[in-house]
Amino acid sequence: MGVEIRVEGLTKSFGRQVIWQDVSLTVPAGEISVLLGPSGTGKSVFLKSLVGLLKPDRGHIWIGDRDLPRLSESKLYETRKLFGVLFQDGALFGSMNLFDNVAFPLREHTRKRESEIKRIVLDKMEMVGLLGAEHKLPGEISGGMRKRAGLARALVLDPEILLVDEPDSGLDPVRTAFLNQVFLDLNAQIGATFLIVTHDINTARTLPDNIGLLYQRHLAMFGPREMLLSSEEPVVRQFLNASKVGPIGMSEEKDESELEAEARSGQDPGRLPPIPPQQMPSDGLIRAGMHAPGAWCAAHGVTPPPGSFVDEQGRDWVEEWPRYVASMTEAAGMAGSVPSRPGRTDPSRRRYDAGAES
Incomplete structure (x- = not known):
């Protein structure tokens, strides 16, 4: 399970340039969280700080009961084994085939026999859909396959936390959608904590359990998916609508004169788009981190944008969800037991009544 x-x-600067300051958040164990933000707001720096590659100026990073910035080198080395990291470009060794790339952490950090390494590597490659490609070089495969190979390598030490830096970088929308499905299925299968940095709005709207937004050198918001997707904050509306109107400018933020000119002209970043139903794992079972559609909005008295939670078939998932959970429970009962997997609980004992979540 995840941590x-x-x-x-948390505050980080390079010289006189403040990257972000006083950032506080909690990434729930075993859930999928996404971090958004305009380019240059320090999202990748944040990931590097979480894994201890960069030391913050001040603040705390608690991984379980360990405060990362205050660990000795030996304890930091051990704590890093809790992490798996998928870099933007996969960061594969070009001279090694995929098998050796994926096996590298096992050979570097463990004393396992080659027979056991082979079993683990092939298992992880099968998990990401690359079984049969283990003898290919990184230069012989597509960008999407390189991402999945990097993901398999991030999984070989069975991490409890998976950090993913812009997985959609260099991928077309179709491959991005397939990769998102891999993340969902992995989270359902291994129950690890996922933190994904992305610019892809569709990913942020459909994939995670929680969303955060870095802006103007601070964390503007972090919480359940519906909280951000229903927010009327100008920067959120602008980002979700990919609009030129709003506080975000080309260099990061607009100055007061630009914002005043927009206000005088009556320009608006537009209404928030409807909140789509959350993407499901391939097996159709409920992940531990999933929340009932509309539950957060109902609990906090928030009216979501019109058309929210309606899928392509016209089904309203606020109404459909109790029936879906009941059908799963009934199917499990007919089978004699509730299907089990790490990161999943009995749907009959979940917290899916409207208004039950905070």
Whole structure:
């Protein structure tokens, strides 16, 4: 199962340039969280700080009961084994085939026999759909396959936390959708904590359990998916609508004169788009981190944008969800037991009544 990440008052700068300051958030254990933000807001720096590659100026990063910035080198080395990292370009060794790339962490950090390494590597490659491609070189495969090979390598030490840096970078929308499905299925299967940095709005709207937004050198918002997708904050509306109107400018933020000119002209970043139903794992079972559609909005008295939670078939998932959960429970009962997997609980004992979540 995954480990909770708790960040308190984190600040990072390079010289006089403040990247972000006083960032506080909690990434729930075993759930999928996404971090959004305009280019240049330090999202990748944030991931590097979480894994201890960069040391913050001040603040705390609690991984379980360990405060990362205050660990000795030996304890930091051990704590890093809790992490798997998927870099933007996969970061594969070009001279090694995929098998050796994926096996590298096992050979570097363990004393396992080659027979056991082979079993683990092939298992992880099968999990990401690359079984049969283990003898190919990185230069012989597509960008999407390189991403999946990097993901298999990130999984070989059975991490409890998976950090993913812009997985959609260099991929077309179709491959991005397939990769998102891999993330969902992996989370359902292994129950690890996922934190994904992305610019892809569709990914942020359909994939995660929680969303955060970095902006103007601070964390503008972090919480359940519906909280951000129903927010009327100008920067959120602008980002979700990919609009030129709003506080985000080409260099990061607009100055006061630009914002005043937009206000005088009556320009608006537009209404928030409807909140789509959350993407499901391939097996159709409920992940531990999933929330009932509309539950957060109902609990907090928020009216979501019109058309929210309606899928392509016209089904309203606020109404459909109780029936879906009941049908799963009935199917499990007929089978004699509730299907089990790491990161999943009995749907009959989940918290899916409207208004039950905070």
